[in-house]
Amino acid sequence: KAKQEGRNNYQWFTNDLNQRVGERVVLRNELQKAIENQDFTLYYQPQVDGRSGRVVGLEALLRWEHPSRGFISPALFVPIAEDTGQIIPLSQWVLDTACRQIKELCEQGMTGPSVAVNISPVHFQRSNFVAGISAMLSKHGLDAELLELEITETVLLNNAERAIDTLHQLKRLGVKIAIDDFGTGFSSLNYLKRLPIDKVKIDRTFVQEIISDLHDAAITQGIISMAHHLRLKVIAEGVETEPQFAFLKKSHCDEFQGYYFAKPMPFAELQDFLRARMLTLEPGQPAGK
Ligand code: C2E
Ligand code: MG
Ligand code: MG
Ligand code: MG
Numbered sequence: 001k002a003k004q005e006g007r008n009n010y011q012w013f014t015n016d017l018n019q020r021v022g023e024r025v026v027l028r029n030e031l032q033k034a035i036e037n038q039d040f041t042l043y044y045q046p047q048v049d050g051r052s053g054r055v056v057g058l059e060a061l062l063r064w065e066h067p068s069r070g071f072i073s074p075a076l077f078v079p080i081a082e083d084t085g086q087i088i089p090l091s092q093w094v095l096d097t098a099c100r101q102i103k104e105l106c107e108q109g110m111t112g113p114s115v116a117v118n119i120s121p122v123h124f125q126r127s128n129f130v131a132g133i134s135a136m137l138s139k140h141g142l143d144a145e146l147l148e149l150e151i152t153e154t155v156l157l158n159n160a161e162r163a164i165d166t167l168h169q170l171k172r173l174g175v176k177i178a179i180d181d182f183g184t185g186f187s188s189l190n191y192l193k194r195l196p197i198d199k200v201k202i203d204r205t206f207v208q209e210i211i212s213d214l215h216d217a218a219i220t221q222g223i224i225s226m227a228h229h230l231r232l233k234v235i236a237e238g239v240e241t242e243p244q245f246a247f248l249k250k251s252h253c254d255e256f257q258g259y260y261f262a263k264p265m266p267f268a269e270l271q272d273f274l275r276a277r278m279l280t281l282e283p284g285q286p287a288g289k
Contacts, residue, residue, distance in 0.1 A: 027080055030066065035089050040064055042097050043264035046273070047116070047235060047257045050249050055274065057148065057235075059116045059257065060098040061264045062090070082122045091123045092132070099140040099147065101267050106146070110274050116148040116178060121155045125162075130169045137173070144174030150201065151177065153185030164194060171196040178235070183223055193230060199255075200227045204238025207258070211243050221251045228252065 034040065040062060047057035064072045081087040095117055102115040123129060137144055149170065155163045167177060178199035183206055202223055209216040220236075227234045236248045239258030248256065265273065 024080055027072075027077060028084055028086075031064075031077060031081060031084075031086055034064055034066070035086060035093075038093065039066070040090070040093060041266065042094065042101065043266055044101075044115075044270045045257055045264040046113070046262045046270075047255050048261050049255055050253060055113050055277070056255060057116055057257075058102070058113050058270070059150070059264070060094060060118070062094055062118075078120065082120055085122075087120045087122050088126070091120060094118075095133070095136050096139075099136055099142050102146055103140045103142050105271070105274070108271070110271070113274075114146045114148050114176065116150050118150045118180065121152065121157070124151055124155045124166065125158065130166060130173065133170065133175060134173055137175075145176065148176040148178055148199070150180040152180050153182075153191075156191055160191060164191075164196075167196050183219060192226075197232065199233040199235060201257075202234060202236045202253070204258075207236050207238045207244055207248070208240075210247055211241075217247070220248070220253075224251050224253055 043061045043063050044058040045061060046055045047059060048054070049056045062074045062078070064074070064077055066072050078087065081090050098115045098117050102113075105111075105113070126132075133147075133149075136142075137147065170177060176199065177195075177197040178201055179195070179197055180201050181203045182200045184203045200223065202220055206216045206220045206223075210220055211217075224234045233254045234252075235255035235257060236244075236253050237257045239245050239248065239256045239260045241260060244258075245256060245260055262273065
């Protein structure tokens with residue numbers, strides 16, 4: 001009987017939800033295997049300084065290459081990994097790999113760009129987070145300034161005072177901090193002045209409509225001006241077209257990231273890319289990919 005009721009309850013789910021719930025369970029199990037087999041790779045997307053045209057940063061973006069399903073988007077599996085706690089080993093792997101590869105670039109003479117790693121709030125809020133970052137820098141003999149951590153406003157949600165304290169500890173280590181997806185959260189303005197951070201990343205959704213939507217243009221210029229008054233750098237993400245770049249540059253945005261300059265690419269390709277341009281990228285010369 002219980003089984004029958006279970007079946008009836010089951011029918012409350014729409015097929016769609018049903019499928020999505022099933023999908024999550026499957027993904028969670030496969031994620032476990034993937035972590036054990038290290039079926040991941042990091043792609044890197046260049047961040048370009050508007051004035052010099054130099055590549056000043058590289059954002060590390062996690063890729064899961066599934067043996068039969070191909071690439072699975074981090075937007076899909078990171079939330080699952082956060083629910084299950086699998087994000088911790090995954091995040092360690094990302095940090096370890098990013099530090100090793102940026103060190104490798106330095107040893108090849110490609111000094112200059114730092115590496116930006118996305119940090120889940122679940123990881124950030126762990127009590128041993130700062131110690132882990134410190135250990136990672138030591139392990140690779142990496143200059144702290146070459147590591148940037150991208151966090152979102154969500155880290156302030158549960159315990160803002162504690163998060164701010166963690167940021168101060170990271171600051172003392174010497175790593176850089178950027179607020180990712182800036183403008184999509186809710187709490188930021190009140191805290192922004194208290195956060196020991198270096199950079200604000202304007203979310204792609206603003207950049208997307210910057211030419212066509214006066215509101216997005218105004219918000220973007222407001223963010224840039226406010227950030228500069230707080231002595232923060234501003235980077236725009238998701239810059240896809242020349243008009244977007246021109247508008248942002250005119251609005252005094254400092255740095256740029258997006259398909260207009262380069263798509264995220266595997267490490268080997270990145271090395272060729274950096275070598276070919278000798279660390280410079282002429283603004284206005286899209287990667288063409
Ligand atoms: P994010 O940190 O905001 O990363 C930027 C996303 O925008 C990336 O998607 C990137 O490929 C994409 N992008 C860059 N330029 C353009 C552009 O010009 N046009 C468009 N349409 N998209 C652009 P991706 O790689 O799929 O990553 C999605 C999100 O997954 C990231 O957003 C980040 O929140 C998360 N993520 C990625 N890697 C990691 C990781 O190692 N750890 C954690 N915790 N989260 C990660
Ligand atoms: Mg990011
Ligand atoms: Mg972002
Ligand atoms: Mg994001």
